[in-house]
Amino acid sequence: MLSTVTCGALAIAFIGLTLTSSVQGSNHPISNDIVCPTNSHVSFVHNNYMYNAPLHKFTDITGSFFNISWYDSAAVTSTTGTDNVPGATRSGTLAGAIFNQTLTAMDKRPDALIFSYHGNGSTFARRGYPVLTLDGYSETMRFESICGGKATYIDVLTYVCSDNQPLAYSAWSKLHTSTFDGLAMTFGATVLAGRLSSCVLILKSSP
Ligand SMILES: *[C@@H]1O[C@H](CO)[C@@H](O)[C@H](O)[C@H]1NC(C)=O
Ligand SMILES: *[C@@H]1O[C@H](CO)[C@@H](O)[C@H](O)[C@H]1NC(C)=O
Ligand SMILES: *[C@@H]1O[C@H](CO)[C@@H](O)[C@H](O)[C@H]1NC(C)=O
Numbered sequence: 001m002l003s004t005v006t007c008g009a010l011a012i013a014f015i016g017l018t019l020t021s022s023v024q025g026s027n028h029p030i031s032n033d034i035v036c037p038t039n040s041h042v043s044f045v046h047n048n049y050m051y052n053a054p055l056h057k058f059t060d061i062t063g064s065f066f067n068i069s070w071y072d073s074a075a076v077t078s079t080t081g082t083d084n085v086p087g088a089t090r091s092g093t094l095a096g097a098i099f100n101q102t103l104t105a106m107d108k109r110p111d112a113l114i115f116s117y118h119g120n121g122s123t124f125a126r127r128g129y130p131v132l133t134l135d136g137y138s139e140t141m142r143f144e145s146i147c148g149g150k151a152t153y154i155d156v157l158t159y160v161c162s163d164n165q166p167l168a169y170s171a172w173s174k175l176h177t178s179t180f181d182g183l184a185m186t187f188g189a190t191v192l193a194g195r196l197s198s199c200v201l202i203l204k205s206s207p
Pocket of ligand 1: 060061067068069070
């Protein structure tokens with residue numbers, strides 16, 4: 001027979017799984033759990049964006065794990081495994097740092113692209129910022145078709161182990177915003193001021 005403690009733990013695990021799947025939709029496995037070393041703590045950065053351009057405009061550019069020239073001009077210099085198959089790794093340089101990342105999930109559907117990866121510890125020296133040391137991080141990005149296919153919703157959730165949480169937050173949040181606003185601008189999509197959540201308003205501002 002299961003002890004009360006075990007049942008409690010199972011119930012919590014079950015609730016966790018239920019919330020996870022309803023937050024993510026579909027069967028996307030959450031791979032954001034990271035364990036931080038001593039003196040390093042988990043914090044998270046959550047950003048979301050909407051643009052008046054169809055999903056494929058984004059995913060044509062962001063749909064390959066082995067090519068992230070769109071992410072702060074990151075250069076992938078070596079890869080292992082098969083592109084877009086979990087377990088694949090990529091490494092190279094991003095924001096003045098070396099990165100080593102492992103793809104943990106990839107879900108490509110006609111109406112969405114969702115993927116997660118884990119990054120090993122690294123030291124980022126971005127211009128205009130103090131040096132930021134991360135002990136590991138994971139990111140889940142979701143690109144979703146909205147407004148009858150005329151607009152795109154982007155959701156980014158980053159878990160970071162660091163000893164400087166405010167800096168980790170501001171650096172990643174700015175990186176996300178400049179990345180996606182910049183990407184949208186390359187094909188003339190409007191950066192929606194105030195992040196309006198109405199399709200009528202989004203489509204009115206279509207380029
Ligand atoms: C990487 O993606 C960019 C943007 O879509 C593209 O211009 C470039 O040719 C791609 N690089 C490789 C090596 O496929
Ligand atoms: C991380 O990536 C760099 C740059 O590609 C590479 O030199 C290094 O060997 C990688 N380290 C690990 C642990 O994979
Ligand atoms: C990099 O992260 C992976 C998990 O994705 C872990 O298995 C591996 O040991 C880490 N490597 C280093 C050098 O930290």
